[in-house]
Amino acid sequence: MTVVTQILMQAPGTKAHTFKTQRGVTYVAVLGTPTPMPVFDAAIAEANGWVRCGDGYGTTANRPTVGLFVGFKYNDSTLSETVIWDGAKWRHAVTGTAD
16 A cells, blocks of 8 residues: 655745745755655645645655545656556556556
C-alpha cells in the first residue's frame, strides 16, 4: 500500500518566492519551476497562495495505490511527465496510453 507523500507546488505571482513553514523548513521557488514538498507543507503553502500542480509527486515505484480517484494526477519524476488514474490503470496525460 503506497500513499501520496509529496505534491508539486507552484509559487504565486511572477517572481521568485520564499516560503518558511512552522517546522522551520524553507522552500525557495524558482520562477516557472514547481517545487516538490511533503503533503503537510503543501497544504500550508496552498493556504498561502501557492498552487497545487496535481494530486501527487514521486517516482514510478512510489505511485499511490490507495486514496485514488478517477482523474487523480500524479507527477511521475521517473518519466518526467504526468500520469492520470482512469479507475483501473495509469494513463499518460499527453498520449492517453496505459502505463
